[in-house]
Amino acid sequence: MAFIDYYKILGISKTATEKDIKTAYRKLARKYHPDLNPDNKEAEIKFKEINEANEVLSHDENRKKYDKYGENWKDENAQQQQHRQSNQQTYSNDEYSDFFESMFGGQGQPSYSRGRNTKFKGQDYNAELQLDLKDIYTSHKQVLTVNGKQIRLTIPAGVENGQIIKIKGKGGLGINGGPQGDLYIKFNIDNHTQFKREGNNLYINVDLDLYTSILGGEIKIDTFNDKVKLQIKPETKNESKVKLKGKGFPVYKKEGLFGDLIITYHIKIPNHLSEKEIELFKELQKLNQNG
Structure with a gap:
């Protein structure tokens, strides 16, 4: 042999x-x-x-x-x-x-x-779904067409880019009366917003004028779904960070829970100064030197 x-x-x-x-x-x-x-x-x-x-x-x-x-x-x-x-x-x-x-x-x-009468599970199907970050801030329903069949599903808020979910029994037909296969959907999330997402937290850079950073004041900024007023402390430094709790992205399958919004201040140096402004800055410079 x-x-x-x-x-x-x-x-x-x-x-x-x-x-x-x-x-x-x-x-x-x-x-x-x-x-x-x-x-x-x-x-x-x-x-x-x-x-x-x-x-x-x-x-x-x-x-x-x-x-x-x-x-x-x-x-x-x-x-x-x-x-x-x-x-x-x-x-x-x-x-x-x-x-x-x-x-x-x-x-x-x-x-x-x-x-020969053994039951076999049907073939599993794989599909990809392209969404925008704004689409997954709230849960919503969508209809997919997979292998010629329409499948209605609810997309939970907070799904991650690259995340795969399984929908049981939405794959190919079983053999000899076996169970149907499953459908696996991969989410590809595009981000066209000004926010950066990391897990459940959102990050944004906010420009702060020199005068407000020195003297303090009040500014209004955009969060993901509304606007909020912020109090700026006097002598705020460049790259300072502020955390707004609960103003981030929704936590996947945990209704009512949100991550945080992290704000980084970038102080803008004024340009195209008037003669009066230049004169005032010079006076400030002298005061600082004499001090």
Whole structure:
């Protein structure tokens, strides 16, 4: 019998972990299962090879012998070899029982004919939704068209850029009456506002004239959804920061909770001064020097 590379059959490396083997086996067994490939002899052969490879590599002792002896790994026990070969040729009910129990959580010992009635979950769908930051400040309803079907969904306020949500049962139809797949939606959020968003907090730069920064006063600024008045303390320094609690972005799926708005003051130096202004600044300069 020609040597069979079980690692190659499962598409894994010799350093694969037990989890890697299990994942590869489930993926390939689903792909080549007879229910999905009726009257396909090549798929049936492939299906048997996959199960044979899994039988060896998923058992520590078998895998050690296979790694050590290669194509002669079965020669250690001729009786066991004959038993395995017999099972491979007839593909017994026990093998199908192991397959269905491990992959689909089945019970009992189903025969080949019962295996054809196994229920498969439908294909999962993936979609992307382009939104603006203003769109997700409040929750709203939207209709998506996925694979020709219209799906109504509520988009919660506060979703993040790149966030993926799952809508259960909105994917492809199941096989043999199995459950429908799920729909995964990825949100791509554009920001055309003057605010920078980091998590639930918003950041904005506010220009402050020199006179107000020195003497103090009152200014009015924009928040994300309204305007507020702020009292400026005398002698406010450039790059000073002020936090407005609860004036940031809504917290995802926590109605009524908001992050904070962080304001950074940038003091503007006056230009195009009049002669009078220059004269006054010179007087201030002298006072400062004399002081």
